[in-house]
Amino acid sequence: MHHRHLFLVASTLAAVLVGGALIYGLGQGTAAAVTTMPAAPPTLATTTERIASLAPAPSAPVAPPRAASPYESLSQKVDRLSRSSDPVDAFAAYQLVTACIWARDHEGWMANHILPGDRGMLPTTQQACGDIASDQIQSRLRWLERAALAGVHHAAAEMLKEGPDGLGTSASTSTDISAPENAAWKQRVDAALEAGVHTCDSDSLESRVDGYESGLGVEQDRARALTYWVAYMDCRQRFDEATANGLVNGDGVAQRMGATLSAEQIAKAVSDGQQLARSAQPLPGDH
Secondary structure: OOOOOHHHHHHHHHHHHHHHHHHHHHHOOOOOOOOOOOOOOOOOOOHHHHHHOOOOOOOOOOOOOOOOOOOOOHHHHHHHHHHOOOHHHHHHHHHHHHHHHHHHHOHHHHHHHOOHHHHOOOOOHHHHHOOOOHHHHHHHHHHHHHHHHOOOOOHHHHHHHHOOOOOOOOOOOOOOOOOHHHHHHHHHHHHHHHHHHOOOOHHHHHHHHHHHHHOOOOOOOHHHHHHHHHHHHHHHHHHOHHHHHHHHHOOHHHHHHHOOOOHHHHHHHHHHHHHHHHHOOOOOOOO
């Protein structure tokens, strides 16, 4: 559960390479760190600037969405998406800026670990960043939080992965998310996970299953974990029926959680999970 023609071949290989590089980079705890910038591209925010950007900012009116222009630059696209009233667009703006940060932070690593013949299929730092500005990078976590609190799929998981300061929460970082000064951030993450539960976000549901089954961060409650597991399975089936059926056919998770529950508790957990999945409504345009 722990874990979402020549052109077609090149595209597939590029996706695999980027995925592998991303897994390696995240394992090293560097996905959100910003390294020294080359002279030509716009200057990225420093860690201090990024942390300072998390301070509450004056509320600004959210502009109605503008139509995309075929001539817009990356910076203009990020600006358009971030000003949209749609939280799905806010998450898209976050993803664009984060892709730029990742590309710059791993530029040297990719040069040493990706074969020369394959590098042409990966975006260069300039291609990933374009004219994205420092102030847009400083704002990315605010866009992420707006999307997560609205229940945009995968946003709550990204918020949790970023940590309270955007430096990541992997084992190789020194960020203590349980520290008292991070209590407010943890409450917002919890609210984001709950919002994701009610939009059928599989990441949020999976996080709830893990937490209540293990008692990590919450009081252990296997009946509640089973409820979220049933909802998770039903929500997966709404978006990927083949995958969900595969999970059901070898579902040892429900058996493991149900081993300590009575028949009545299991029946209620299953009923509650099915009802939770039925009432969950993904945001328009989200997937």
